[in-house]
Amino acid sequence: MEDHVTPRRVVIIGGGFAGLFAARALRHAPVAVTLVDRRAHHLFQPLLYQCASGILSEGQIAQPLRAVLRRHQNVRCLLADATDVDVKARLVHARRPEGGSVAVPYDDLIVAVGMRQSYFGHDEFAAHAPGMKTLDDALEIRRRLYRAFEMAESATDAEERRQWLTFALVGGGPTGVELAGQIREIAGHTLDREFRTIDPLQARVLLFEGSDKVLGPFGEPLAGRAARTLRDLGVELRLGTRVTDLDAHGLTVKDNEGTTTRYAARTVLWTAGVEAPPIAAALARATGATQDRAGRIAVEPDLTVPGHPEIRVVGDVMGLHRLPGLAEVAMQTGAYAGRAVRHSVEGRAKKPKPFKYIDLGSAAYICRGRAVVKAGPLHLSGVSGWLAWLFIHIAFLTGFRSRLGAVLSWSVSFASGARRERAFTLPDTANPPERPHGAPAVSPQR
Ligand SMILES: Cc1cc2nc3c(=O)[nH]c(=O)nc-3n(C[C@H](O)[C@H](O)[C@H](O)COP(=O)(O)OP(=O)(O)OC[C@H]3O[C@@H](n4cnc5c(N)ncnc54)[C@H](O)[C@@H]3O)c2cc1C
Missing domain, CATH: 3.50.50.60 (FAD/NAD(P)-binding domain)
Structure with missing residues (x-):
């Protein structure tokens, strides 16, 4: 039996x-x-x-x-x-x-x-400044980034246009740095010659960080090199600043000297903390x-x-x-x-050995051809850092098809600055969501 x-x-x-x-x-x-x-x-x-x-x-x-x-x-x-x-x-x-x-x-x-993303006790900030933890977050950020340029193009008021072309990022860790570099690249390359009223290159990217450096855990000299690369790209670093208020029209920060400054920005993205x-x-x-x-x-x-x-x-x-x-x-x-x-x-009687972490290093991408990689005594930046970044990410992507697709997309993007995945959705204001799917937009006949 x-x-x-x-x-x-x-x-x-x-x-x-x-x-x-x-x-x-x-x-x-x-x-x-x-x-x-x-x-x-x-x-x-x-x-x-x-x-x-x-x-x-x-x-x-x-x-x-x-x-x-x-x-x-x-x-x-x-x-x-x-x-x-x-x-x-x-x-x-x-x-x-x-x-x-x-x-x-x-x-x-x-x-x-x-x-998950933490707003340090200010959960009300989340509505105005999405974090970057889930696929929904990424799609929401994509919507806000590309929508901002569209809104700037149709704005008739110069001050409103300036606000739509100002992007504020909170948090100078790898995600904040990566996003800041991406926005400057979108403005400088991806959107080149697409708009008639605005010049996307005028987009201001402000990066707010509480400590005195970006990518602090990478240590020097990589943190310093990353800051220089960001400044060369046109990213404005606001180090030693903490956000005290945030709404749909911008944010207020306090610096280490206690000075409070208000920045008008229609797009604020939050990458500052986790819980x-x-x-x-x-x-x-x-x-x-x-x-x-x-x-x-x-x-x-x-x-x-x-x-x-x-x-x-x-x-x-x-x-x-x-x-x-x-x-x-x-x-x-x-x-x-x-x-x-x-x-x-399997009945192996021996108690497992304590967990021991083998540190393989960490990497952050800044822009095309620029990344920083720290692996033990090895410190790479610039093109060599970028090549190492490419190799690591291709190796770790899940599934052969994802790897192949990513390599193709990277080749297009790195060669021409073009981005294939710019589609975003907006709520249909003419047909509010209360209307049952498929129902006519006009009132039925009396
Ligand atoms: C934007 C970003 C960039 C990053 N870049 C790097 C990098 O360059 N290099 C690097 O090494 N690391 C990087 N990291 C960190 C790395 O992604 C994380 O360390 C890693 O994902 C942690 O894995 P995890 O399995 O612990 O958690 P996660 O990957 O977060 O997975 C947690 C899972 O649990 C599920 N879950 C949560 N709560 C519940 C619940 N109550 N019930 C059921 N399911 C639940 C979630 O849906 C999720 O699928 C980055 C992280 C972010 C957000």
Whole structure:
């Protein structure tokens, strides 16, 4: 008679880099994996700004999780937003997108929910200054960038036109730097000879950063070189400034001397901070785990939650040794957690060695032919940094088709400045959304 054994149930919350690498490490393990994500796709966040600025399409940076994991027979994908964890009953509670909830049982839980944008207690800023964390954010930023030039073209008032041609970026980390470079490139190359009233080159790009340098974690000399490249491109750096107010018409900042300045800008983009999503606080409440100021969950050296060897936290939301929020950290911690579960299921008695991060470096793209890369003692900038950046991103994009598509799009964009993905949508003001789809725009006959 056959021996039917119920496979151990592993639930992974989050299909970003960490969750995906955990699932991949479990591919040949005798376990039943449920991957719960509030989105149906795996998103390559490092290239979000290229989607926002029109170089790459949504499909080139986001792959359906089901497609990515189609050969993983032991993985089931579930589109749902995890809201709570019942550690006694070992259940993950999740909300389905169109209503209703599910409770997913687990024997092992891997939490890989990443971080979301933080407005440092000013959530009201979000309506006027989208962040850059999701595909929706990238498409919203694309809409705002290209809409601004259109609005400037049709403005009849010089002051209004000036405001539409002023772009303010909050946060001088890699994303802020990348976006600033992209906007200057769009103004200088992509939109060349397309407008009749405005000169897109007149677009002002202001970059606000609280510390005294952009790309601070890259250290000198790379941070200094990045600042010089940005200034050469025409980006105005406002270092040592903090945003105190923000609305649809601009922002107010305070500098280190206490001077307050108001800048009129119709496009403000926010890349300044991150915080853990609410499920992290729910997990901390349920397990008694501690969280740092941004909400990251403190874990043991083997990435388990203290007192809960069945729960592992990986990726950006994990607080261990102040590791940076990098894709490589997420991949390595995810793979480590997956392997740890596999070894335990396979009955390997030895306790896993503590997680050790292998630092492969970090990179930031500034503009065509200019990027900075830091990998151990290796510091690259300018063209060599850009070539290294290209190689890294081609190597890590998920799927051969995405890689090929991205290489083609980059070739077009780098050779000519053209961007193929500039389409954006606007609300149809003539037909308000209350009208049922397909209903006539005029009142029916009396
Ligand atoms: C714009 C940008 C540029 C970046 N550039 C670089 C770079 O150049 N190099 C680099 O190394 N790193 C870069 N990073 C950082 C890198 O992308 C992250 O470190 C990495 O994505 C973290 O992976 P993760 O799996 O922990 O989280 P994420 O990739 O954020 O994935 C988290 C997943 O969890 C899901 N989720 C969240 N909450 C729930 C919930 N309650 N229920 C269900 N699912 C949930 C989300 O939908 C998402 O799919 C960048 C990040 C951004 C935003």
